[in-house]
Amino acid sequence: MTEQARKLFKEGVAAFEQSRWAEARAAFLAALALNGHYTIRGNLAAAELKLGRYRDATEHLARCVREMAEDATSTAEERARGEAAYAEARAKVGTLVVRTKVDGARVFVDGTLRGLTPLADPLFVEPGAHTISVEHEDYETKKMTVQLVAGGQIENGVELRQRSAGAPPPKRLDTTMAPLARGAEEHARDPRTALLIGGAATAGAAVVAGVVFTVLANANASDAEEQRSLLHQEGGLDACKAPGAPPRCTELKDAVAARYDFSNAAFWSFVGAGTVGVGTLVYGLISRSPVNERRVHVAPLVGSNGLGIGVRGGF
Known part of the structure; x- marks a missing residue:
């Protein structure tokens, strides 16, 4: 698998150098499925920036920069290059930082599960209005609506209240498929x-x-x-x-x-x-x-x- 990932990575680099951004992204995605190294993730984000997929690029760069900082073998030049790309991507999207003292709470953005607390990285969204929901079986669900602009950031410290005895747990959202378009619920x-x-x-x-x-x-x-x-x-x-x-x-x-x-x-x-x-x-x-x-x-x-x-x- 490592050898195959290396071949796919080289194909992605070659396509990127020839400005074939979509082909480069496809190759990097296939390589990432076999090997999760931050170098592949960083190159994937570079292709996504060229394609205007800013939210995807920012999510990949957030993890890339975090893992690079934890790797003693990464160089200062690599880290500086990753930080610069990360800053470029964040300027195109809205950043949402969600914190709560309750571990294992599910964080939904517009009905899609985005992670469990504590979140390792911020959440990135397209500019505009978004609905945030934080859910846990033992606590009351907390919902909020936020308005984010490109390059903006909102930090929310969410305080979850203990659910009263006998109260039904929140209905689990089906996260196996993307949310249905409005009007299709019925x-x-x-x-x-x-x-x-x-x-x-x-x-x-x-x-x-x-x-x-x-x-x-x-x-x-x-x-x-x-x-x-x-x-x-x-x-x-x-x-x-x-x-x-x-x-x-x-x-x-x-x-x-x-x-x-x-x-x-x-x-x-x-x-x-x-x-x-x-x-x-x-x-x-x-x-x-x-x-x-x-x-x-x-x-x-x-x-x-x-x-x-x-x-x-x-x-």
Whole structure:
């Protein structure tokens, strides 16, 4: 996994240097899934800044700077560069610092779970109004609305009051899926509608996975073509058949194999997206009886021995 992460990281760096920001981000995301080193996280944030994904970039840089400060092997130059990028990103978003004396409380921003107290880093949001909720089974829920501007920061010390004996605990929010758009809440109460929404979300996630794998396949194809061209300049591909073949032959073989693996993963991701999408459409047209609500999760999987998409849940 470490070796595969290193290859993906190099592909991300190469794409970044050629101003292919989306491809660089895709490669860095895949590398980060295999290795959580702050160097990968920092480069991912750099690509996200170029793409205007300021909240994502700020979250990655916050953790990058924190982990870099804890690492005795990081250099002063690295830390200064990370701090500068972090400051640039924070100027584009709103910063919310939530503190409470109660550990293990769930902090929600606009209905999405963002962490448990104590939070290691601040919360970053797009400029505008946001609803904050802090919940714990043993305490009364605390809710507030804040207005944040780009570069602004609000610090909230939240005091949670002990829940009275016999009072029902707060209803747990479903954090496995993004919040429904306004106006869809009533329809979501129907299990059939929930299943249709889950199917559509699954198909969409599979399409995203296919796009990521296609980008990585194209990057490896470009690398393979470059290695092949250099080998021709150095004497041709016949050198790879002789004993003691140059290292470039191994690099060419690895690039071709990676391109093949990523292409297969992209193909099956799109096949899965089409299958789920058609199945959801057919179900929506012919189904009449109620079904139990299901939650389905799809995510791209990248490993040293194979590629694909992971699906968890059921229909």
